Amino acid sequence: MSLQDRIQNVEKSIQAACARSGRNRSEVNIVAVTKYVSVDMTRSVLEEGILHVGENRPQNAIPKWEALHGQGTWHFIGHLQSRKVKDVVGKFKYIHSLDRISLAQELDKRAAAIGEEVLAFVQVNVSGESSKQGLVPAEVEDFLKEMQSYSHVKVIGLMTMAPIEEDPELTRPVFRGLRELRDELNAKAVTSEPLTELSMGMSGDFEVAIEEGATWVRLGTILVGKGEES
Template identity: 60%
Template sequence: MTLLQRMEEVERRIVAACERSGRRREDVHVVAVTKYVSLDMTGRVIHAGLKHIGENRWHHAEAKWNEFREEACWHFIGSLQSKKAKDIVGKFDYIHSLDRVSLAEAIEKQAQALDITVRCFIQVNVSGEVSKHGLAPDEVKPFLDKLSQYPHIEPIGLMTMAPYEAEPEETRPVFRSLRQLRNELNETRSIPLQHLSMGMSNDFEVAIEEGASWVRLGSILVGQEGD
């Protein structure tokens, strides 16, 4: 399939998932994950109209960001070391992986120096897998309370990664749990968490049905080199 064909197919599936769950299509946003493709392919993706670009390592993203910085909205979707925050803050519009106080401190320090506010998702390890990063669900509220000390960080939602399942339906409890956690947290927040970043190529339709507002799509959307 060509890039445009993949875009059309993904769009069809997003629309169908929204219809099944009674959601508005405009409430679901796509991050095109370009971490495995070249500078040239990333340009093709952006020029095809996919303006939200996801990368998970600065040394992989640097050339792409330098070339297309003004043409896209940049999302940092990987685990972020505190010492690397200086490379990311000020370049990426969203950080999807805030999960500890030391990282919040590093982001705040850099954002304060640049006089900007950084939009962040709080990463939650809903499935409890040892291999995954993120806060345990019961740690999220005290962490959010702590973030009130960092005025240059704007928590806008929660993010999670579900285990890879051959049958995507099996991921539903993970996505549903994140939505329920977000709703519970919002009962006591003056500024609600509006967004849920969840769902990737294998399970994005289930994630949308459970309330995802951002889905992170790699090969199913951007394809492989030579396509």
């Protein structure tokens, strides 16, 4: 199947999920997860009009970013070590994995040094799996209050990863839980501006995530196919 065919199929699925849940298609953004594909495929994705790309390892992403001359908007979607922040800030506009204050401090310091603002999602471990990173839901309110001290890191929403399930319907409580948490935090006016974004849903479960309110879906294989990085 060609890239164009995959994009068309994904688009149909997104439109159907929006229709089922009474949402506007414009509310849902695609991040093409290009971590397993080549520079050429990443370039093709951008040329097809999908302008948001996601990577999770700086050492693999930076050569792609340089080869593509910074085309597109780059999202860091993996666990980010503080010592790698210097490689990420200035290249990646979005960080989907903010999960500790020490990381916020380093992001803020680096962003301030170059006069930029980092847009961040707080990663929440809604499922409670020990294998997953992120804050437990009960920790998020205090974390967000502490984040008010960092003027160059703007928290725009929350991110979560659901368990891998054969039946995507089983992921629904996780996605619903993240949306409800966001809505509760907004009702309390925990942040100076409402949290508007939810980064949730991947190739196997993005339709359910959209039905539950996802504004960013992170799509790898179903969109870009399989391949080896080069």
